[in-house]
Amino acid sequence: MSVRVVARIRPLLKAEAEKDQILSIHEANNGKPQIVKIPNPKSQHEEYSFNFAAAYDATCTQQELFDTEVAPTIKHLFQGFDVTLFAYGVTGSGKTHTMRGGKSLADRGMIPRLLSNIYRKSKALEKASNGETSINVSMSYYEIYTDKVFDLFEPPEKRTPTGLPIREAEGGKTVVAGLSEVPCSSLKEFEILYDKANANRSVGSTKLNAESSRSHAILCVKVTISTATETRASTICAIDLAGSEDNRRTGNVKERMVESASINKSLFVLAQCVEAISKKQSRIPYRESKMTRILSLGQNNGLTVMILNLPPTKAFHLDTLSSLNFANRTKKVEVREIENEPIFRGPPRPPTAATTNGGMARQPLRPLNSAAANANILANREAKVDKEKPAKLFSVYADKSKTTATGTARSIPQISSPLKRSAVDTLPSSRPAKQSRPATSNTSLLRRGPPETTTITKATLDSLVEKKVAEILAAREANVAAPQPVVQEQHATEREKAISAEVQARLDSIEKRLEGQEGERAEGLSYLFMAKQHQARGEDEDALKMYELAQPFFPDNQKLERKVEKLRAKLSARRPPGRKSEDEEAEGMVETDAETQPIRRRKKSRRQEVQNTDQSYQVDDQEASYQVDHREDAGYSDHESPRPRKKASKHTTKSRSRTAVRADSPDPLVDRDDQEAEHSSTAMATPRTQYLIDILNLRNVSKLKALNGLGVKKAEAIVQHLQEEEDLQLTSWHDVLNLDVRGIGKRSWEVMREGVLA
Numbered sequence: 168m169s170v171r172v173v174a175r176i177r178p179l180l181k182a183e184a185e186k187d188q189i190l191s192i193h194e195a196n197n198g199k200p201q202i203v204k205i206p207n208p209k210s211q212h213e214e215y216s217f218n219f220a221a222a223y224d225a226t227c228t229q230q231e232l233f234d235t236e237v238a239p240t241i242k243h244l245f246q247g248f249d250v251t252l253f254a255y256g257v258t259g260s261g262k263t264h265t266m267r268g269g270k271s272l273a274d275r276g277m278i279p280r281l282l283s284n285i286y287r288k289s290k291a292l293e294k295a296s297n298g299e300t301s302i303n304v305s306m307s308y309y310e311i312y313t314d315k316v317f318d319l320f321e322p323p324e325k326r327t328p329t330g331l332p333i334r335e336a337e338g339g340k341t342v343v344a345g346l347s348e349v350p351c352s353s354l355k356e357f358e359i360l361y362d363k364a365n366a367n368r369s370v371g372s373t374k375l376n377a378e379s380s381r382s383h384a385i386l387c388v389k390v391t392i393s394t395a396t397e398t399r400a401s402t403i404c405a406i407d408l409a410g411s412e413d414n415r416r417t418g419n420v421k422e423r424m425v426e427s428a429s430i431n432k433s434l435f436v437l438a439q440c441v442e443a444i445s446k447k448q449s450r451i452p453y454r455e456s457k458m459t460r461i462l463s464l465g466q467n468n469g470l471t472v473m474i475l476n477l478p479p480t481k482a483f484h485l486d487t488l489s490s491l492n493f494a495n496r497t498k499k500v501e502v503r504e505i506e507n508e509p510i511f512r513g514p515p516r517p518p519t520a521a522t523t524n525g526g527m528a529r530q531p532l533r534p535l536n537s538a539a540a541n542a543n544i545l546a547n548r549e550a551k552v553d554k555e556k557p558a559k560l561f562s563v564y565a566d567k568s569k570t571t572a573t574g575t576a577r578s579i580p581q582i583s584s585p586l587k588r589s590a591v592d593t594l595p596s597s598r599p600a601k602q603s604r605p606a607t608s609n610t611s612l613l614r615r616g617p618p619e620t621t622t623i624t625k626a627t628l629d630s631l632v633e634k635k636v637a638e639i640l641a642a643r644e645a646n647v648a649a650p651q652p653v654v655q656e657q658h659a660t661e662r663e664k665a666i667s668a669e670v671q672a673r674l675d676s677i678e679k680r681l682e683g684q685e686g687e688r689a690e691g692l693s694y695l696f697m698a699k700q701h702q703a704r705g706e707d708e709d710a711l712k713m714y715e716l717a718q719p720f721f722p723d724n725q726k727l728e729r730k731v732e733k734l735r736a737k738l739s740a741r742r743p744p745g746r747k748s749e750d751e752e753a754e755g756m757v758e759t760d761a762e763t764q765p766i767r768r769r770k771k772s773r774r775q776e777v778q779n780t781d782q783s784y785q786v787d788d789q790e791a792s793y794q795v796d797h798r799e800d801a802g803y804s805d806h807e808s809p810r811p812r813k814k815a816s817k818h819t820t821k822s823r824s825r826t827a828v829r830a831d832s833p834d835p836l837v838d839r840d841d842q843e844a845e846h847s848s849t850a851m852a853t854p855r856t857q858y859l860i861d862i863l864n865l866r867n868v869s870k871l872k873a874l875n876g877l878g879v880k881k882a883e884a885i886v887q888h889l890q891e892e893e894d895l896q897l898t899s900w901h902d903v904l905n906l907d908v909r910g911i912g913k914r915s916w917e918v919m920r921e922g923v924l925a
């Protein structure tokens with residue numbers, strides 16, 4: 168099934184005038200309001216039509232939106248399906264209002280209403296089953312701020328600068344390691360917890376929104392239903408994305424610009440992912456931003472609902488058009504509806520450290536041997552007895568149940584992830600997903616049991632660490648999960664069980680180093696992405712600022728230095744720059760830099776096409792989509808909101824392949840014609856190059872074989888060559904090209920590199 172996309176137009180704000188409204192909602196052929204119309208910014212008498220699953224105008228209340236869009240998903244949640252609910256839109260369009268809402272009963276957003284509903288349904292089910300069914304609710308809440316993940320249940324002062332690492336888990340899911348998961352058994356508890364966590368969220372003031380979210384916030388609510396025979400857990404994730412921003416209008420200062428660059432970059436990558444999915448491309452660039460890795464749109468299982476928030480006025484004209492185009496593509500993204508499997512109970516066995524630890528957000532349940540399942544159930548029971556159940560108080564919502572005392576967020580027991588290895592690690596957990604954790608935590612960094620007392624030699628330690636690093640690199644290379652716990656549980660050997668705290672500490676430090684480097688580089692790359700976007704729109708001053716911000720991250724990059732010099736010269740030669748007209752912005756093509764010329768040519772010819780099809784703005788879904796996509800190609804792909812560059816169908820082969828390389832490259836520094844930047848021995852390796860280097864340094868035939876265009880013989884020849892040069896450690900692309908392996912030339916290395924993330 169596809170992502171359900173619904174549009175919501177927010178009401179006019181005080182400072183906005185009625186005459187400036189540009190959006191209207193219309194009925195589709197089925198008589199339901201589903202169509203959003205917006206004028207062509209260049210020709211007001213023309214309109215574009217976008218057809219969604221539903222469209223809500225400014226009169227839509229929070230209750231109405233919840234009843235029609237969110238409440239139906241709760242049924243699926245209780246049936247064992249995961250659900251993703253996310254709000255998308257430009258800054259100030261109403262995302263936070265929709266998801267979190269205000270304090271009054273009527274203003275409450277989707278999230279508090281969702282929780283209210285979950286608790287109400289849980290109580291009804293428990294009651295109807297005469298106590299045979301028990302339902303536990305727990306949650307994690309985190310933000311992605313400047314491409315780093317922070318636990319919102321932790322106070323900001325406890326944050327580490329690099330944030331929490333994210334990892335691939337089973338089934339391609341992405342999980343955040345070290346995240347708190349907090350049991351929360353009543354609406355009142357939730358309110359306290361949620362308010363406190365929201366106070367930790369990064370919010371700032373811009374000219375477009377006094378309380379602008381500077382981060383993407385992700386709340387994951389896990390509902391675990393246990394009966395006498397089985398336990399099943401499913402998760403609903405409610406995501407309030409930060410909005411894209413036009414920094415000429417936000418009035419952002421340097422700090423805000425940094426946040427903005429990161430927000431825009433992640434949304435840009437999201438748009439690229441959606442485009443790649445809708446075009447059924449083999450490579451979806453999820454990995455280029457943490458938000459897209461976590462959201463994994465199109466990779467996640469379960470229902471996905473996107474609420475497209477739209478500001479009604481023409482001040483946001485181009486942004487709104489961009490959002491509508493994005494949403495139009497998103498509705499074509501297919502998601503798999505896969506039920507989380509229950510865990511059946513079997514003969515009991517005592518709980519082990521691993522079965523009472525482990526567990527991460529959105530971890531799917533997997534069938535297990537009954538012993539493992541039972542161990543956890545036993546642990547759950549014990550946990551229940553031990554745990555002081557927080558008192559409940561319902562007063563605000565329509566929930567029927569009544570309780571008396573209130574708890575505070577502090578009093579809520581907080582189960583920290585096993586990855587943190589805190590004191591609570593030894594506590595039994597109520598999380599059934601942990602049943603699927605291995606009894607031994609030896610072969611994956613995702614699992615960490617309490618320190619074993621067994622002593623092992625330094626050589627063993629080194630070999631274990633090496634093995635672990637090799638696994639991480641292999642998992643990255645193949646873009647798949649690390650070896651799976653269930654299998655490991657069955658095949659664990661005694662020696663592996665002896666992994667000690669010392670090994671874990673060393674692994675931690677290696678991981679931290681890797682994550683830290685990636686984080687810094689990602690930040691630098693986000694400036695480059697922004698710079699490129701600005702430059703493509705002819706916003707040279709902003710582009711220069713972004714390039715300058717990127718410079719410290721790429722200190723020896725001559726290509727970047729040349730760009731900065733060139734832009735400075737261009738700007739100083741220019742008269743004082745005036746603001747461009749909206750028409751020019753829509754064209755987005757005032758740039759004279761050779762780099763953007765292919766796009767300018769493309770747009771011109773496409774604009775021509777639009778002229779020929781202008782008369783047919785159809786309401787019909789298919790046609791509307793076609794028209795929109797078609798027109799979007801005609802010149803709306805480069806306005807404020809980040810958009811991927813489009814491939815042209817009417818170009819020479821040369822220009823097409825050039826564009827394709829750009830779209831495909833994760834690194835703006837390595838456009839095909841710019842590769843000298845990487846060929847320099849001092850340049851930083853791009854992610855793909857780095858992966859290739861890592862694999863080569865491992866000297867592992869099977870990992871090399873997995874790369875594109877490389878047969879066994881060549882892989883063996885490379886490894887043999889590297890083994891002969893025992894001390895050789897490759898550090899750059901230049902080193903790779905200098906390898907003198909028979910039959911492997913520059914082109915072969917390039918093909919291998921391209922195959923790394925494909």
Ligand SMILES: Nc1ncnc2c1ncn2[C@@H]1O[C@H](COP(=O)(O)OP(=O)(O)OP(=O)(O)O)[C@@H](O)[C@H]1O
Pocket residue numbers: 176177178180256257258259260261262263264265376378379380381408409410411476
């Ligand atoms: N449906 C609505 N009804 C009433 N007011 C709304 C509605 N939607 C948005 N608003 C108001 O519009 C303003 C901007 O909304 P909000 O902060 O939710 O935007 P946002 O999209 O989350 O922005 P950002 O991305 O900058 O965080 C707020 O003052 C909010 O109260």
